[in-house]
Amino acid sequence: MSVYDSGxxxxxxxxxxxxxxxxxxxxxxxxxxxxxIYFVDREGKRYIDAISSWWVNLFGHANPRIIQAVTEQLxxxxxxxxxxxxxxxxxxxxxxxxxxxxPGLTRVxxxxxxxxAVEAALKMSHASFRNLGRPEKCRFLYLKNGYHGETAGxxxxxxxxxxxxxxxxxxxxxxxxxxxxxxxxxxxxARDACDTECFAAMEAAIAAHKDALAGVIVEPLVQxxxxxxxxxxxxLAKLRRATAEAGIHFIADEIAVGFGRTGTLFACxxxxxxxxxxxxxxxxxxxxLPLSCVLTTDAVFDAFYHDCLDxxxxxxxxxxxxxxxxxxxxxxxxxxxxxxDVINANRVRIEHLQRAVRERFAGYRHVxxxxxxxxxxAVELCADPxxxxxxxxxxxxGFHIYREAVRRGAWLRNLGDIIYFMPPYVxxxxxxxxxxxxxxxxxxxVLK
Ligand SMILES: *Cc1c(COP(=O)(O)O)cnc(C)c1O
Numbered sequence: 001m002s003v004y005d006s007g008x009x010x011x012x013x014x015x016x017x018x019x020x021x022x023x024x025x026x027x028x029x030x031x032x033x034x035x036x037i038y039f040v041d042r043e044g045k046r047y048i049d050a051i052s053s054w055w056v057n058l059f060g061h062a063n064p065r066i067i068q069a070v071t072e073q074l075x076x077x078x079x080x081x082x083x084x085x086x087x088x089x090x091x092x093x094x095x096x097x098x099x100x101x102x103p104g105l106t107r108v109x110x111x112x113x114x115x116x117a118v119e120a121a122l123k124m125s126h127a128s129f130r131n132l133g134r135p136e137k138c139r140f141l142y143l144k145n146g147y148h149g150e151t152a153g154x155x156x157x158x159x160x161x162x163x164x165x166x167x168x169x170x171x172x173x174x175x176x177x178x179x180x181x182x183x184x185x186x187x188x189x190a191r192d193a194c195d196t197e198c199f200a201a202m203e204a205a206i207a208a209h210k211d212a213l214a215g216v217i218v219e220p221l222v223q224x225x226x227x228x229x230x231x232x233x234x235x236l237a238k239l240r241r242a243t244a245e246a247g248i249h250f251i252a253d254e255i256a257v258g259f260g261r262t263g264t265l266f267a268c269x270x271x272x273x274x275x276x277x278x279x280x281x282x283x284x285x286x287x288x289l290p291l292s293c294v295l296t297t298d299a300v301f302d303a304f305y306h307d308c309l310d311x312x313x314x315x316x317x318x319x320x321x322x323x324x325x326x327x328x329x330x331x332x333x334x335x336x337x338x339x340x341d342v343i344n345a346n347r348v349r350i351e352h353l354q355r356a357v358r359e360r361f362a363g364y365r366h367v368x369x370x371x372x373x374x375x376x377x378a379v380e381l382c383a384d385p386x387x388x389x390x391x392x393x394x395x396x397x398g399f400h401i402y403r404e405a406v407r408r409g410a411w412l413r414n415l416g417d418i419i420y421f422m423p424p425y426v427x428x429x430x431x432x433x434x435x436x437x438x439x440x441x442x443x444x445x446v447l448k
Contacts, residue, residue, distance in 0.1 A: 026403060034061025037427045039411070047411045048435050051422050054413075055224070055256050057287030059336055060426040066286050069332035070325050082110070082322035089327035096334040097295065102266055102274035105295040109314070110322040114255040114281035115149025117292035118217070120316050121277040122153055124296065125214045125249045128303035131312045137248070141205050141216040143179030145226035148217060148253050157217050160226045177205045179223070180231035183369055183380070184388075191232060191371075199238045206246050215249030215276070220267035221373050224256040228378035228420050230371050233271035240273040249276040249300075255292070259283035259333075260425065263350055263374030265343055276300060286333035287424075291326035342425060350374055352429050356436040357421060364440075366447055378420040381443070391417050397446065404442035410435050412442075419443070 007024055014020060015028065030042045037060055038046045039053075049057060059066070077087060094108045109124070111117045122140060129137035142148070142157040149155075150163055152171040158164040159176050178201040182191040187198065206213065220236055223229040243250040252275035257267040261283070264270055268278070277300070281292030306312040320326075336342060354372045361367050361379050368382040381397065383389045391397040398414030405412040405419075412419055419439060427435070 029406070036060040036062075037424050037431060045409070047406065047409055048427075048431065048438070049424060050405075050410050050412045050435055050439070051420070052283075052424050053287055054282075055261070055422055056282045056285075057424045058259060058283045058333065059286050060424050061287075063286060063288075063332075063336075065336060066288050066329050066332045069328045070288060073325050073328035077324050079320065079323055079325070083317065087322075087324050087327075089324045089331055090322045092331045093327045093334070096331060097280075097293065100265060100334065100337070101278060101295050102268055104274045104297050105278055106298050107296050107301045109294045109296070109316075110327075111292045111294070111316075112290045112318050112320045112323065112326070113149075114279070114292050115151040115154045116318060117255065117279040117281055117294050118148045118157070118253060119151055119153045121251050121253075121279050121294045121296075122157070122214075122217070123316055124294065124300060124314060125251060125277060127314060128249075128300045129214055131303045131306075136212060137214045139209060139212040140174040140214060140251075141177050141202070141209070142174055143218055143223065144176055144181075145179060145223050145229055146217070146219055146253075147223065147225035148219070149255075163225075175205060175209060177202050179218075180235055181229070182231055183229070191230065194232065194234075196232060196235045196238055199235055199242075202239065203242060206242055206248070210246050210248070213246070213248045215251050216243055217251040217253055219253050220257055221262050221270065222257050222267070222376055224376070225415070227380075227415050227418055228371065228376060230373045230376075230378075236268060236271035236273050240271070240275075243276075251275060251277040251279070253279045255279055255281045257373075257376075260337070260343055260346060261373075261375050261422070263343075263346070265337070267373075284333065285326055285329035286336070288329040288333075289323070289326040290320075291323065291330055346375070346425055349425065349427065349429070349432070353377055353421060353423070353427075353432050353436075356432050357439075360436050360440040361443075364443070366443070375425070376420065376422050378418050379439075379443075381417045381419070381447075400446045401439075401442050404445050405439055408438045408442055410438040410442075412439060 031039050032042045033040050037049055040046050097108055111120050126138045140157055144159040146159040148157050155164045156171045156174045180198050252268050254266055258280045276297055278295040285291050304312050304314050354377055357377045361370055366381045368380045368385045370379050383391045398417040402412050402414040
């Protein structure tokens with residue numbers, strides 16, 4: 001029996017992003033172990049990890065190559081202060097990251113979760129201007145529906161009202177810009193046949209705030225937590241040009257889309273651009289241990305490189321910065337990318353996933369849109385696609401589909417009335433078909 005079965009009084013653990021009262025009806029599933037794309041609960045029931053355990057798992061649970069790397073490291077050096085000290089896993093990781101990352105990114109700063117990588121990038125961006133004698137450059141532009149983590153600084157650049165609004169008095173709000181909204185394009189264009197006319201809003205915002213701006217932060221190609229909203233690469237090319245012309249930073253938050261999720265190693269590649277900051281986390285350790293990093297340029301690094309008494313060092317630290325176990329897991333993950341030629345090998349599986357989802361959901365009477373960006377396949381559901389009428393919010397349609405899919409053995413997680421697939425890269429064709437079947441059956445069962 002789970003401690004949750006006896007209700008509110010017995011609930012000791014407060015879970016993230018969860019209305020705990022829901023656990024009266026659906027106690028948390030007591031998971032026992034993971035194996036490949038599955039995890040298995042204490043009763044022996046298997047679930048397909050359809051969303052890679054919140055988008056972090058790339059090569060399956062209990063991946064033997066990652067386990068071996070972490071185990072060896074555990075016996076050698078589990079953790080050590082990262083100031084004044086370095087170690088082999090961090091050095092190898094830095095070398096691998098910079099070798100595979102976008103051109104111009106030459107320096108790595110480690111943190112231990114995505115939100116803190118975003119915090120570090122924002123602080124670094126502003127402080128680099130301050131060090132260059134421009135302290136007034138302290139504002140950031142972000143896109144509506146953008147999501148960059150939930151610590152107070154990161155919430156300042158979150159457009160998703162769901163996460164930021166309840167805490168509005170606690171943080172400094174940055175400047176929101178209308179972003180690409182391809183499903184309701186104000187210019188009446190289609191996603192793959194436009195000239196990103198919507199960039200006009202960004203252009204205007206940069207012009208209006210130029211002197212106060214340090215940079216612009218975006219999630220390249222897919223605004224994930226904001227509803228798997230996808231937009232064309234041309235937007236990023238325009239953003240690169242505009243930020244360079246204005247002398248401000250382009251901060252690419254690839255925490256969710258990095259490491260192959262959109263089909264290329266990094267999403268920015270599809271636009272042929274390199275940002276001034278690249279924030280990475282989630283898949284970096286293959287989903288094994290918490291780790292994040294910010295990659296940046298010589299120009300930014302140099303703005304901090306001074307005599308100590310000049311007070312220009314970058315003051316930002318976390319106790320577990322550069323944790324050797326996490327770095328070892330990340331090195332093993334990046335070695336898998338190289339040794340297995342993962343990006344190329346993924347192509348056929350991505351195609352199969354996209355096809356499997358389309359074959360089942362296309363034309364279904366409650367489908368507003370099916371959209372793909374590499375491994376990320378989202379199905380947006382609504383009451384009436386013709387009239388773009390959403391379901392009654394109180395029905396919690398997406399939530400009930402998620403629960404029904406879980407009952408049937410696939411761990412989905414809805415974003416409102418959007419369901420999406422973002423499985424580990426080691427999923428087979430048969431498993432993809434099974435996942436798509438379970439999801440479609442769950443949708444039909446809830447919407448019958
Ligand atoms: C998940 C995510 C974050 C935050 O990472 P955490 O490790 O959850 O703090 C930031 N940005 C994007 C785009 C994300 O998807």
